[in-house]
Structures are given as C-alpha cells and as structure tokens.
Amino acid sequence: MLQRREVVAQINQARGQALMVTGLGSSSYDLHAAGDDDRNFYLWGAMGGAAMTGLGVAMAQPERQVIVLTGDGEMLMGIGGLATIGVQQPDNLSIIVLDNGHYGETGMQASHTQFGVDLPSIARASGLPVSLSVETEADMLQLCGALASQAAGKGGAIFASIKVAAESPERSLPIVDGVEIKNRFRRTLGLNPL
Amino acid sequence: MAEAVAPKNNPKNSWGADLFTLLKRHEVRFLPFVPDAGHADLIRLAHEDNDMQPVVLTTEEEGVALACGHWLGGKKSVLLMQSSGVGNTVNMLSMLANCRFPFVTLVTMRGEFGEFNSWQVPMGRATPEVLKSMGLTVHTVTQEDQLVKTIDAALYAAYASDQQVAVLLSQALVGRKEW
Numbered sequence: 376m377l378q379r380r381e382v383v384a385q386i387n388q389a390r391g392q393a394l395m396v397t398g399l400g401s402s403s404y405d406l407h408a409a410g411d412d413d414r415n416f417y418l419w420g421a422m423g424g425a426a427m428t429g430l431g432v433a434m435a436q437p438e439r440q441v442i443v444l445t446g447d448g449e450m451l452m453g454i455g456g457l458a459t460i461g462v463q464q465p466d467n468l469s470i471i472v473l474d475n476g477h478y479g480e481t482g483m484q485a486s487h488t489q490f491g492v493d494l495p496s497i498a499r500a501s502g503l504p505v506s507l508s509v510e511t512e513a514d515m516l517q518l519c520g521a522l523a524s525q526a527a528g529k530g531g532a533i534f535a536s537i538k539v540a541a542e543s544p545e546r547s548l549p550i551v552d553g554v555e556i557k558n559r560f561r562r563t564l565g566l567n568p569l
Numbered sequence: 570m571a572e573a574v575a576p577k578n579n580p581k582n583s584w585g586a587d588l589f590t591l592l593k594r595h596e597v598r599f600l601p602f603v604p605d606a607g608h609a610d611l612i613r614l615a616h617e618d619n620d621m622q623p624v625v626l627t628t629e630e631e632g633v634a635l636a637c638g639h640w641l642g643g644k645k646s647v648l649l650m651q652s653s654g655v656g657n658t659v660n661m662l663s664m665l666a667n668c669r670f671p672f673v674t675l676v677t678m679r680g681e682f683g684e685f686n687s688w689q690v691p692m693g694r695a696t697p698e699v700l701k702s703m704g705l706t707v708h709t710v711t712q713e714d715q716l717v718k719t720i721d722a723a724l725y726a727a728y729a730s731d732q733q734v735a736v737l738l739s740q741a742l743v744g745r746k747e748w
Contacts, residue, residue, distance in 0.1 A: 396638070416641060421664040424634030431638015434599060434622070455627030462625060553668035557641065566643045569671070569731050
C-alpha cells in the first residue's frame with residue numbers, strides 16, 4: 376500500500392510552480408514534512424473548506440496551477456464542492472485526496488470510503504474531466520503525468536484519490552498563525568498585506 | 570441553458586442595478602451565491618457581465634472558503650445568501666477570524682419582518698447574533714436610501730482594512746414573498 380509521506384513528497388517534487396492548499400490535519404503535516412514553502416496555504420481548521428479555497432485561488436489566478444491536498448474525511452465534509460468545481464471547470468485546479476479510509480486526527484474512526492463510497496466516481500459524475508483512482512506506484516506516475524499536462528495547459532481539472540495506508544507518521548507542524556500563512560502566500564504572487 | 574421563468578410571487582426591486590454598479594466600482598470580480606429572490610437582479614446582471622463572474626454554490630459555507638481563496642489570489646468577491654444560509658457557514662467563518670480575510674456578504678433576510686413561513690423564523694432571528702458571535706460587523710438596511718451607502722462602507726472597510734462585514738437586507742427593504 377502507498378505511504379502518505381512518500382506520495383506527498385513525490386507530488387511536492389512534481390509541483391513545479393504550483394500553489395498548494397492543504398486540508399486540516401495530516402494533509403497539512405504531510406506537505407510540511409515534504410518541505411515548507413511560502414506557496415503552501417495550510418488549513419488548521421475550516422474542515423470541508425480545502426477544495427473551495429483552492430477553487431478560489433484557481434479562479435483568481437487562472438495562469439497558475441493550484442493543487443489541493445486533503446483527506447477523505449475533509450473532502451467528504453465539503454463534498455458538494457465537487458459539484459461547484461464541475462460547474463466552474465477550472466482547468467488549472469487539481470484536487471488530490473489522501474484516502475486512508477479513516478478520520479486520523481480523532482482516533483482513526485472509519486470513514487465512508489471504507490464502506491464503498493467512491494470519491495473518484497463522485498468527481499467524475501460532477502463533471503471533472505480527469506478522475507483517477509491511485510493505488511500503485513504506476514498510478515502515481517500517471518497522476519504526476521496528469522499534473523505535468525495540466526501545468527502545460529492541457530487536460531482540464533483533475534481529481535485523484537490516492538489510497539494510502541492508515542498510519543500516523545510523526546506530526547510535522549506548519550506555522551499556526553493564519554494571518555502569516557495568508558500574507559506569505561500572497562507575497563509569492565506579488566500581493567502585499569493591506 | 571434551459572429558459573427560466575421567474576415565478577410571479579417574487580418581490581420586484583429597483584435597486585439591483587445600483588448595487589451592481591457599486592460592486593463594479595469596487596472591482597468585485599466574483600459573486601458566489603446560493604440564490605434568493607432578493608438577489609435575483611444582481612445574479613442576472615453578473616451573468617450578463619464579462620468582468621463579473623457569478624458562482625453557484627451547493628451550500629453557503631463553500632462561498633466563505635471560496636472568497637478566502639479569491640483573496641489569496643488577489644481578487645475580491647462578495648457572497649450572496651439568505652439568512653437561512655448563515656447557519657450553514659458558522660465554522661467556515663472561523664477562517665476569516667484566523668487569517669483576517671477581508672469579507673463581505675449580503676444577506677437577504679427571512680423570518681424577520683412580515684414572514685408568512687414560520688419555519689424561516691428561528692434562523693432569521695438568530696442571524697445577526699450568529700454573525701456577530703463569529704466576529705463579523707453586522708449592518709442592517711431597512712431603507713432603500715441607505716442601501717448603496719451601507720454596502721459601499723462595507724466594501725471599503727473589508728478591502729481597505731481587512732474587516733469582515735455582513736450587510737443584512739431586511740424584509741422591510743426586499744419586500745415579502747406573496748403566497
């Protein structure tokens with residue numbers, strides 16, 4: 376089974392100039408562990424808001440690739456967002472779910488994806504043109520290829536669910552100060568604080 | 570897209586175009602919305618404009634996160650919803666406080682002034698308190714001559730000094746839905 380820290384390191388390596396938004400909990404720790412970067416907007420709360428935050432950035436910065444990295448529980452809480460993304464068709468946005476089938480922060484309770492709820496099918500039915508189920512190293516290469524195509528302006532919005540092992544690697548904590556996370560992210564786009 | 574015909578029982582307002590002009594003047598780029606009859610003119614005008622993009626949402630909290638994303642990318646948005654939707658946004662509003670995102674929402678009120686449908690009353694009554702308890706400044710507009718002035722002030726406070734402002738459009742202003 377794929378390991379979350381390894382796949383996130385791989386995505387981070389393949390990101391190029393992409394801006395990234397992470398959902399609260401392990402996804403934020405994973406990206407921070409792969410390498411802190413001012414272009415990372417880490418959520419520490421606002422569960423269910425990662426995909427929509429990413430959509431907002433993608434709409435405001437249509438020339439930049441935006442990658443959202445989140446967990447299955449966080450995606451499920453904002454599941455209607457896939458329908459909203461399907462309407463907008465942002466061709467610079469990728470939503471990548473690290474699906475361990477559990478709510479990892481709260482004691483590893485089983486999530487819906489363990490009971491047959493299939494996130495890539497929901498994304499596909501919502502109209503996202505690329506929707507991948509990633510379970511192997513070969514699938515990961517396919518995802519990285521899709522991200523590279525998107526960075527080159529081809530292929531449209533991407534959804535990917537990566538099945539990862541239900542493990543809890545040591546936490547790697549990004550800064551918590553939301554104002555600082557916002558300001559440093561915006562500065563990379565040449566936008567200054569008010 | 571299918572031809573849509575507005576139902577006859579929705580109130581008709583004259584200020585939609587004035588509001589739209591104001592939003593354009595403030596360079597508002599995106600209008601995320603869960604529809605309400607009181608916002609219908611604004612949404613229609615945004616659909617017809619090349620520089621204003623309406624964004625239909627499945628639920629109101631999407632609009633809060635979306636507005637934060639828009640500002641992360643350097644663009645302004647205004648969230649349109651009705652009071653029943655305010656309850657859906659509560660936890661997402663924490664993002665505004667934590668990151669001090671500038672934010673403006675225009676909330677058409679239900680259950681507040683001459684409401685027919687009692688199911689609208691509890692959330693209508695709670696709306697200002699819920700928003701205030703999450704740290705937003707709340708202005709209520711009951712008179713048409715205060716509308717543009719108040720929303721202008723809200724946009725200025727938000728995008729000149731990182732404030733979070735809700736403008737409640739009273740049923741006294743919007744008119745009531747006739748049954």
